Amino acid sequence: MTIAEPFPGARPETSEEHSPSTANIPHPMVPSGPRGGNQEPLGDGRASPERPLTLGRGARNLRPQIRVSRLRSIVDVIDDNGAIGVDELAELLGVSTATIRRDLARLADQGVITRSHGGAMRADAGLEVPISYRRGTAVAQKRRIAAAAATLIGEGAIVGITGGTTTMEVARALAPVRKLTVVTNALNVGMELARHRNIRLVLTGGVCRTASFELSGPIAENTLAGYNLDVAFVGVNGINVDVGCTTHDDAEARANAALVKIARRTVIVADSTKIGLITFASICPLELVDQLITDNEADPEAVSRLEAAGLRVVLA
Numbered sequence: 285m286t287i288a289e290p291f292p293g294a295r296p297e298t299s300e301e302h303s304p305s306t307a308n309i310p311h312p313m314v315p316s317g318p319r320g321g322n323q324e325p326l327g328d329g330r331a332s333p334e335r336p337l338t339l340g341r342g343a344r345n346l347r348p349q350i351r352v353s354r355l356r357s358i359v360d361v362i363d364d365n366g367a368i369g370v371d372e373l374a375e376l377l378g379v380s381t382a383t384i385r386r387d388l389a390r391l392a393d394q395g396v397i398t399r400s401h402g403g404a405m406r407a408d409a410g411l412e413v414p415i416s417y418r419r420g421t422a423v424a425q426k427r428r429i430a431a432a433a434a435t436l437i438g439e440g441a442i443v444g445i446t447g448g449t450t451t452m453e454v455a456r457a458l459a460p461v462r463k464l465t466v467v468t469n470a471l472n473v474g475m476e477l478a479r480h481r482n483i484r485l486v487l488t489g490g491v492c493r494t495a496s497f498e499l500s501g502p503i504a505e506n507t508l509a510g511y512n513l514d515v516a517f518v519g520v521n522g523i524n525v526d527v528g529c530t531t532h533d534d535a536e537a538r539a540n541a542a543l544v545k546i547a548r549r550t551v552i553v554a555d556s557t558k559i560g561l562i563t564f565a566s567i568c569p570l571e572l573v574d575q576l577i578t579d580n581e582a583d584p585e586a587v588s589r590l591e592a593a594g595l596r597v598v599l600a
Contacts, residue, residue, distance in 0.1 A: 448519025
């Protein structure tokens with residue numbers, strides 16, 4: 285793996301401890317873990333001594349009392365184990381089984397999980413988990429990716445940022461850069477950067493998806509067509525040698541493709557769980573991507589295939 289040459293005026297790379305991406309950002313209250321995990325659940329979704337529950341890498345607090353944090357914890361545990369029973373969830377999170385049943389009903393209504401007899405299981409792999417439940421996953425990895433991305437940008441740069449949890453961390457890492465212009469179609473990215481006086485912020489307008497906070501549609505695409513960017517940081521749900529970059533929603537894919545089209549350089553920022561995946565809607569082929577920044581837990585074989593196709597890959 286090689287690290288791409290920084291853009292003109294880019295800041296020198298700093299250690300993670302001193303990176304702006306890790307400064308003053310509170311740690312989430314939820315355990316995080318790779319999608320799918322490596323533990324096979326029993327048929328009824330319950331653990332056994334031979335098949336203990338996996339709680340994800342970097343788990344810190346298994347008893348969050350705030351409901352939103354608890355819901356994220358439930359999603360993460362189910363995502364990591366495939367399935368789990370109500371009693372096990374109640375014990376893990378330190379709440380009553382009645383509370384867990386209400387939480388599972390809410391998540392099932394939103395299509396995030398599927399109810400089973402006595403518990404719940406992971407929803408279909410092709411379904412998109414809403415961003416409000418994804419914020420706690422692979423946080424450390426995403427912050428390292430963001431720190432690496434920030435070293436590519438210097439004072440006065442014009443940067444495009446799409447929606448997503450990894451691109452949100454990139455936005456935070458870029459906040460200290462002076463005289464930065466940011467063009468984004470993501471409401472959460474815009475809200476994060478709007479309070480920084482050193483940043484000239486452009487929001488595209490368009491139709492908002494609650495699952496991702498991204499703005500899309502003709503308004504977003506037409507707005508983007510009027511700008512020129514030095515670099516676009518693009519979040520994806522999958523990056524694959526044969527298909528390229530993909531996401532779950534076709535309207536978002538078109539808006540993201542419009543951002544790629546107006547950028548001199550395109551950098552994909554995606555954690556290792558996205559490498560090799562193919563999702564519903566195509567954003568762009570691999571030939572239009574200049575660099576991928578991912579975390580060091582990426583599958584070496586998948587990374588090698590991307591590099592063999594000519595893509596520059598950085599492991600953060």
